[in-house]
Amino acid sequence: MISVRALEKSFAGARGEVRALRGVSFEVGKGQLFTLLGPSGCGKTTTLRCIAGLEQPSAGEILINERAVFNAAAGTFVPPERRRIGMVFQSYAIWPHMTVAGNVEYPLAGEASRKERSIKVDEILQRLGLGELADRLAPNLSGGQQQRVALARALVAQPEILLLDEPLSNLDAKLREQMRFELKSLQESFGITTVYVTHDQEEALALSDRVGLMHEGALLEVGAPAELYLHPAHKITADFLGMANFIPAHVQRGGNQPGDEMLLESPIGSFVARRSVEWQPGPAALLFFRPENVEILDGNGPAGCETNHGAGVVERVTFLGNSADVILRSGATAVRVRAHPARIPAVGKTVSFSVAPSACIVFPV
């Protein structure tokens, strides 16, 4: 279990102080996989390195299984080598002057007898499918093998928690997908509390029990992958995860609580949408919905329904195999639609479309 509370970190930059972390707080439950997601420079790796002890935060507190490893107020700082953390680095950091077995045995030094150590090394190498490679020198390994060695080294000493810093970013696309599932099943079978850092939203959604979205040094929003994707509380989250349509609109009828229905008037028609957490009452708003929630209709529109539909000219179609990316133009507004590959409208044709009210969210401008 990990608790991060009100973490602050400042660097002395070229133009004064840079606040790399601004009050980051989150909890990771026992055995859970928590992902810090965000673009580069958002502070996710800095947060991870603070948990590891490789960076010293300026303020806040970090607890691992109830033990304070960092507390600014009390002056506690447990150095990284005493934190009992396994970590996989982005570069894997496999020591090139040692064999695979040498790399994996390293964390066990001074802990057990030589025999016990070699049993533990064999065991973890077998478990990760590296048994054959024990005597291989580390640089003679493929990317996927290096990643496994890094994992074996991180797990061999039975650490309390596991930290993964973009562990898949150095692999090619196909291997990445395969390792994603392997990583998840390994993490589950070890039952180890894990913090995972990535900028890849697909990875985050596929792997995590919970995802925290970071933006400019702050943890913007935390939630289960589906929750975050379907009901983003912030515009930035909605924009960063998946694809988005944001259409400027006027508020006709407001809502009192997040989740309440609101009525918006937009250039493409009237829409009923739910109020977001972030919404601040005012006349102007942004209507948000995802391309895959847009349904292209056969006729001129649903009968008896006055809102949540519009029409546009098909401007461009990009065929992607399992789907097609369609741009509809309605006056000055472009609407992005994810269409089924079997039902691609012809370019230049005018089509009508609808978006279910439950898929529409209102954000402030």
Next chain:
Amino acid sequence: MSVTPTTLANNVQIRHWSLARSFSIRSLTLGLTLAVVSYLVLVPLLMLLYASVKSTEDKLPFESTVTTLGNYAAVFTSPSTLPIFLNTLLFAAGSLAVGLPLAILLAWLLERTAIPGRAWIANLILVPMTIPSLLSAISWIQLLDPRIGLINVALRGLFGIDVEAGPLDIYSLSGMCFVQGLRLVPSAYLMIAASFRAMDPSLEEQSAMAGQNIAQTTLRVTLPIMRPALLAALIYFIIVVVESFDIPGLLGFTARIRVLSTAIYWATHSEVGLPDYGLASALGTIILGAALLLMWLYQRLTAHQERFATITGKGYRPRQVRLGAWTAPAAVFCLLYVLIAVLLPFLMLLWTSVQPFYAPPSAESLARASFEGYANIWRDGSIVRALWNTILLALVTSVATIVLAVLVSWFVVRRRSQGSGIANYLATVSFLPQCVPSIVIGLALIFVYVRFPIPIYGTLWIIALAMTTRYLAYSSRATTAALMQVHGELEEASQMSGAPWTRTLRRITMPLLAPAMINVFFWVAVHAMQELSMALMLYNPNTVVVSTMIWSMWQNGRTADAAVLGVILIFLSALLLLGGQAVSYLRRGSDAQMPGQ
């Protein structure tokens, strides 16, 4: 959050524990490194400045209570010191005029033309680097002494000149420039050849496409592109010449020509009267100021070199110029250079070492040749001691330097991310000795230790200290460059594996730095073995080393003994260099499976 008494107590305990152990070794090492480096570099320089403003007519700087600018006034007004500045300028200009054009020409021929036997010539050019300057001077004296020099004797015979001396005189400013200039060629060649290699060939090809011939391309494209690199080399070698001691010391002694570095030596080792430390330290401060200024210029020039984009990542060799009818003359030129500048002096030294007294080669003197000198030398206790001292000195200096260099570069590279103040300070101070001439370090250390409570004055340790200070600059630069190639995550992965800092250093950092450390170790050992000026300032009869022994043998007219000892010194140096090569080769062999990263 509610704080229970137990977690509070736990926190406090952890805090004490962490303060007490985990960071203390690293902080302690950092503190120690900072203290040692500051002490080694800054204290002598401050002492030098202090001594230069103390009146010291017949007293040591410490005993004097009068602060004065009199030393500087004397330097700039005395008719005996004014020629020193002119001589130094002429000596620097003349040596560079001999050395740099030769180096540029050789570098161009070997890098850019299809000259036959390239690899052989390129290796032979570097051979003089293993020969101490002191011995270059001695062997050139054997060749160009106005009366008995082999070349002079041959020339007189050849042209039937019936005079006692001449036509050439090594004991002159031009003689000094000639020998010093030839000394510069190997290192200048390395530097210039490297920038030829780094040049983007497409720039030249572009000119060729525009219809320019080779000469036009070379003059209008190649040389202008290389101008910053050549200018940097020029400044660098001005520093080298200004601080060089061996050649002006040996040749200028007979010729009565003094330059700044030798003037400092003779001010403190006067043949008549007491040492004038005030004059020496004023001269030392001036030479130090000049070197600092030049080094600053050099740094500025090399810092902006990327602007000229001479380096590209493309792995192809530049186009090679076909020399056509010029092939034979070019090859003959290279051959002559190797013969005259490399082989002849060395053979002359060998010849001198097997002769009981000096005589030009002839049937008669060949009959006298014997290796008795080599056998007799071991009976002289002081020579055996000098050899032993030299080996000890080389070992102590290279171990001390490498330890310090690795620590300095670790803190410079790994601490730069967190608060760069300390890192920048360490980088600057450890590089400072690069612009402190050896003779000045020797002088300053006299001031520091002659009255200092640390009783190392007159021991081998003070010489080792001087050399460690001097070689720290090169060594820490080399290890810093190597450490920057070692990804920080490799060390962090060790930390995350539970290894304390010392174990990370021992098991991860040091093995990965090993190739650079081996190179630096042997570089320092060879330099320490051959170094003359620092040893000369600081030695006494108990701490005599091979280089100072050769110097005093020469001063006392024991030419044959000096040559014997010189050949032994060259042999030892070559052995060390070969040892270094062998260690690197064996290591590479054992890591054969390891692809270069």
